[in-house]
Structures are given as C-alpha cells and as structure tokens.
Amino acid sequence: MRFPDDVPVLTDGTVTLRAHTTADIGPAYETCQDPEMQRWTTIPVPYLQEHAVAFLTEQVPARWADESSYAWAIEYDGRYAGTVDLRDRQGGVGEIGFAVSPWARGNGVMTRAVKLAVRYAFDSAGWHRVIWRAYVGNWGSRRVAWKAGFRSLVTMPEEGLQRGVRRDEWVASITRDDELEPQGHWWTIPVVEGNGVRLRPLEAKDAERVMAACNDERTQLWLAGMPSPYGLDDAHAFIEGRLGLAADGDGVSWAIADPETDDLLGNISAFDLRNRIDPTIAEIGYWAHPDARGRGVMSAAVGLAIKHAFTPLDDGGLGRRRLVLYAAAPNTASAHVAEVNGFTRTGLARAASPRRDGTYEDLISFDLLATEHPDYRKLLENVAD
Ligand SMILES: CC(C)(COP(=O)(O)OP(=O)(O)OC[C@H]1O[C@@H](n2cnc3c(N)ncnc32)[C@H](O)[C@@H]1OP(=O)(O)O)[C@@H](O)C(=O)NCCC(=O)NCCS
Known part of the structure; x- marks a missing residue:
C-alpha cells in the first residue's frame, strides 16, 4: 500500500482514523511524555522528539508499504488524539495496540x-481474530477492550517484555463473527450509605487496615484459606483482586467504611454471581477489623449488601433471586449477623469447614429469598398498583 494515499479513512462520525501527517509529530511527542503512556506501553523512555519523527515519517509509512502493520492517527474534536494500530501476525490473526x-x-x-x-x-484486511494485550493492572485498557467486545481474558505470567523486563499480561481476543459489544457484566461497586456505615470500593489506602484485620486471630481462625501471616503485599493483592472480581462479573466487594473518617471497618462481598448451575444466586461473605466488632457494623453492612443484591439489574443492582451464606457452627457472631438480617438456617453440613490445625467444624448454611425481603414486597405492590 502507498502511504498516505492508500491509507483508508475510517469514521463513525465522532472519531476518525486517518493517515498520520507531519503535523502530528508535535502532539504525538507530547502524548508520549505522559507517565501513563510510559508505564503501560513499550515506547522509549526518555521519549525524544526524534523518536516521534522516526515513528511517524519512517516506521508507519514503511509498515503500511509492506502491510506488516496498519497504524492510524485518531482524530477527535478536530485534533490529533492518539494512535491505533493493527499488527499482522499472519494467517489472519493479529494484534491491536x-x-x-x-x-x-x-x-x-x-x-x-x-x-x-x-x-x-x-x-477489509480479511483477519479472523484480533488479539488485545495489556500489562496486568492497566484497567483503562482492559475496560476499552471489554467495551469493544474482546473476550476470554486470561492472565499470562511474564508474557510481556517492556524495555528488557518481563511483565505479566492480560490477553483477550475477538473473532470475525463476534459482536463488538461487552460480554457479561462488569459490575460497578456503588457507594451505599445507611445504618451508620458506608460501603465503597476498596482503595490502596486501606491496605494497612486490611492487613491488620486479616492477621487478626479470629479472622485467621474462621477464614482458614487466608495467607498466614498476612503481609502488606497480600493486602494490596486482595484490593487489586477485588477489582478483578467485578470486572470478571464474579462479584462485588466493598470496603465497609466509617461514614465520618472513611476508615476501613471491614469487607463485605456478594460473590459467585456467575454460578454455573444457578446464576441468579449470590453468596455473602465478610470479615470485620477487630476494632469494629461488637457494635453492629457487620449486621448494618449485610443489610445494605442484601438490598443491592436484590435490586433489579435495570435499577443498577445485582438482580439476585436468592442469597446464601455459610458460617462455621461455633462462629456464633457470624450466625447472628445472618439471622438479624432475615436469613433462614437451612442445614448443617458435617465436618465441612476446615481449620488450620487440620480439624474440621460443622458448617451452617443460610439462605434468603428476594421474595422475603421488604423492598421486594414493596416492588410487587407497586407493580400491582
Ligand atoms: C487506556 C486508554 C487508551 C483509554 O482511552 P480512553 O479514550 O480514555 O478510553 P474510553 O474513554 O473509550 O474508555 C475508557 C474506560 O475505562 C475506564 N477507566 C479508565 N481508567 C480506569 C481504571 N483505572 N479502572 C477502571 N476503569 C477505568 C473509563 O472510566 C472508561 O469507562 P466508561 O466509558 O465505562 O466510563 C488511555 O488511558 C491511554 O492512552 N492510556 C495510556 C496508553 C495505554 O495504556 N495504552 C494501552 C496499552 S495496552
């Protein structure tokens, strides 16, 4: 293909993809000074004017000529706004950057x-699969890929190479017959306040208190799967992992925060949202920071989580039909939280809750149906009216 004459102009009326021009050198150089650009791409650092000149006047035209990649300038609001490229890996499969x-x-x-x-x-290019890759943690890029219909995301350890250093990568793809639309839910984690607590997304600032809560003797006793000892790295991985839970459609996990200080008091999650047998359920799970115990914090938080879980999808909730909750039989505090929130004891699984010392406790199961919740009954009454 001859550059720039054969470069197709593509537009949806708001964004236009067109051939780069020498007028893009300045704005492209500016864009590459951005720390996010340097953090998440393989551009040279420091990024010099000569890098932009070589990229736009030599590399891009040469790649169009041998069709090894197609790179367009993105035009938005009458200005150069970035670059998108397709890199051919041959055989009808290639990557997008x-x-x-x-x-x-x-x-x-x-x-x-x-x-x-x-x-x-x-x-036009006859590909049958486009692959997207990003370094793990690049949530903006992952969100773009999800919104554009990329799917089957996997994490590949040390798949990426950035300036000589291996980095873990997310990889997803889309094939010719796929719709360019999001697949599955990427749950939002709303801020909900009431009953004297605030539920909000976990943040990096919570790490110290997550660590303290998860190192606590009682947390360690009842949640035997937790790392032990529980370090600051574990806390950061937990916080980042909660974002993944929502992005994968598996669950919504909140920090329970003090409405005055915003300090973390605990964690509550509605998870197993993609349960293979029954995707209308959610399991509720929680732990509290030791200094927040014994004053109704968890009962209040569970009440808010239940309400969000039973709120219909169209109203921004999780649209659940049934909630389940499990507590080791001797964990009376946890059973109390379930019962004050209207859960019904449905059974006792024997020797089903492992302890760290190799023993097993019985496990009580609870459930709560949407039809039993006062808000659901109100909703039905409104429909009947
Ligand atoms: C990633 C990048 C391309 C996104 O560009 P953009 O024009 O802002 O993308 P869009 O507006 O189409 O969509 C971004 C979405 O990501 C969301 N997002 C951004 N940062 C996020 C974060 N840290 N966590 C979760 N979502 C995030 C935005 O809210 C938006 O979602 P919404 O439309 O539902 O609100 C841009 O930030 C960028 O150029 N980053 C540096 C280079 C880079 O990372 N390139 C990709 C390498 S794989």
Whole structure:
C-alpha cells in the first residue's frame, strides 16, 4: 500500500482514523511524555522528539508499504488524539495496540477507535481474530477492550517484555463473527450509605487496615484459606483482586467504611454471581477489623449488601433471586449477623469447614429469598398498583 494515499479513512462520525501527517509529530511527542503512556506501553523512555519523527515519517509509512502493520492517527474534536494500530501476525490473526492523548481520555474515544480498527481488520484486511494485550493492572485498557467486545481474558505470567523486563499480561481476543459489544457484566461497586456505615470500593489506602484485620486471630481462625501471616503485599493483592472480581462479573466487594473518617471497618462481598448451575444466586461473605466488632457494623453492612443484591439489574443492582451464606457452627457472631438480617438456617453440613490445625467444624448454611425481603414486597405492590 502507498502511504498516505492508500491509507483508508475510517469514521463513525465522532472519531476518525486517518493517515498520520507531519503535523502530528508535535502532539504525538507530547502524548508520549505522559507517565501513563510510559508505564503501560513499550515506547522509549526518555521519549525524544526524534523518536516521534522516526515513528511517524519512517516506521508507519514503511509498515503500511509492506502491510506488516496498519497504524492510524485518531482524530477527535478536530485534533490529533492518539494512535491505533493493527499488527499482522499472519494467517489472519493479529494484534491491536492503542493510546490516547491525556486531554481526550474518558470520552469513549479509544473504544470508538478500537471498534473502527477491528471492523477494518475483519471486513477489509480479511483477519479472523484480533488479539488485545495489556500489562496486568492497566484497567483503562482492559475496560476499552471489554467495551469493544474482546473476550476470554486470561492472565499470562511474564508474557510481556517492556524495555528488557518481563511483565505479566492480560490477553483477550475477538473473532470475525463476534459482536463488538461487552460480554457479561462488569459490575460497578456503588457507594451505599445507611445504618451508620458506608460501603465503597476498596482503595490502596486501606491496605494497612486490611492487613491488620486479616492477621487478626479470629479472622485467621474462621477464614482458614487466608495467607498466614498476612503481609502488606497480600493486602494490596486482595484490593487489586477485588477489582478483578467485578470486572470478571464474579462479584462485588466493598470496603465497609466509617461514614465520618472513611476508615476501613471491614469487607463485605456478594460473590459467585456467575454460578454455573444457578446464576441468579449470590453468596455473602465478610470479615470485620477487630476494632469494629461488637457494635453492629457487620449486621448494618449485610443489610445494605442484601438490598443491592436484590435490586433489579435495570435499577443498577445485582438482580439476585436468592442469597446464601455459610458460617462455621461455633462462629456464633457470624450466625447472628445472618439471622438479624432475615436469613433462614437451612442445614448443617458435617465436618465441612476446615481449620488450620487440620480439624474440621460443622458448617451452617443460610439462605434468603428476594421474595422475603421488604423492598421486594414493596416492588410487587407497586407493580400491582
Ligand atoms: C487506556 C486508554 C487508551 C483509554 O482511552 P480512553 O479514550 O480514555 O478510553 P474510553 O474513554 O473509550 O474508555 C475508557 C474506560 O475505562 C475506564 N477507566 C479508565 N481508567 C480506569 C481504571 N483505572 N479502572 C477502571 N476503569 C477505568 C473509563 O472510566 C472508561 O469507562 P466508561 O466509558 O465505562 O466510563 C488511555 O488511558 C491511554 O492512552 N492510556 C495510556 C496508553 C495505554 O495504556 N495504552 C494501552 C496499552 S495496552
């Protein structure tokens, strides 16, 4: 293909993909000074003017000429706003790479540009699969890929190579007949306040208190699967992992926070949302920081979580039909939290709850149906009216 004459112009009316011009050198150089660009891509660091010149005037035209990759400038709001490229791995399979200038982020620009490029790959370049990769932790990129319909995400340890250093990568793909639409839920973690507590997303600032709570003797006793001892790295991995739970559609996990100080008092989750046998259920799980115990914090938090779980999907909730909860038989505090929130004891599984010392406790099971919840009854009454 001859550059720039044969470079196709692709547009959805808001975002346009077009051939790069020398006028893009300045803005491209500026974009590459952004720390996020340097953190998540393989661009040279420090990034010099000559890098932008070589990329736009030599590498991009040469790759169009031998069709080893197609790189477009993204135009948005009348300005250069980034680059998206398709790199051919041959045999109809290739990869997509992208970046948006900081001023244009958060407006859906990248999602639009990715969809245009993917459609080109399938409809004009004859590809049958496009692969997306990002270093683990690049949530903005992962969100773009999800919104554009990439699926079957896996984490590949040390798959990426950034300036000589191996990094773990997320990899997902989309095939020719797939819809360019999100697959499954990426749950939002709403801030909910009431009953004297605030539920909010976990944040890095919670790590110290997560560590203290999870190292506590009683937490360690009843949650035998927790790392022991529980370090600060474990706490950061837990916090990051909660984002993954929501992104995968598996669960929603909140920090229970003090509404005055915002300090973490505990953790509560509704999980198993993609249960293979019954995807209308959720399991409720929790732990409290030792200094928050004995004053109704967890009972209050469970009440808020139940309400969110039973709220219909269209109203921003989890649209659940049935909740389940389990507590080791001697863990009377946990059973109390379930019962004050209306859960019914449904049974006792014998020797089903492992302890760290190799012994097993009996496990009490509880459930709560949406039809038993006062808000659900109110909803039905409104429908009847
Ligand atoms: C990743 C990047 C391309 C996103 O561009 P963008 O134009 O902001 O993308 P969009 O607006 O189409 O979508 C971004 C989505 O990610 C979300 N997002 C951004 N940062 C996020 C984060 N840390 N956690 C969760 N979601 C995040 C945004 O809220 C938005 O979702 P929404 O539309 O549902 O609100 C841009 O931030 C960028 O260029 N980063 C540096 C380079 C890079 O990482 N390239 C990809 C390498 S694989």
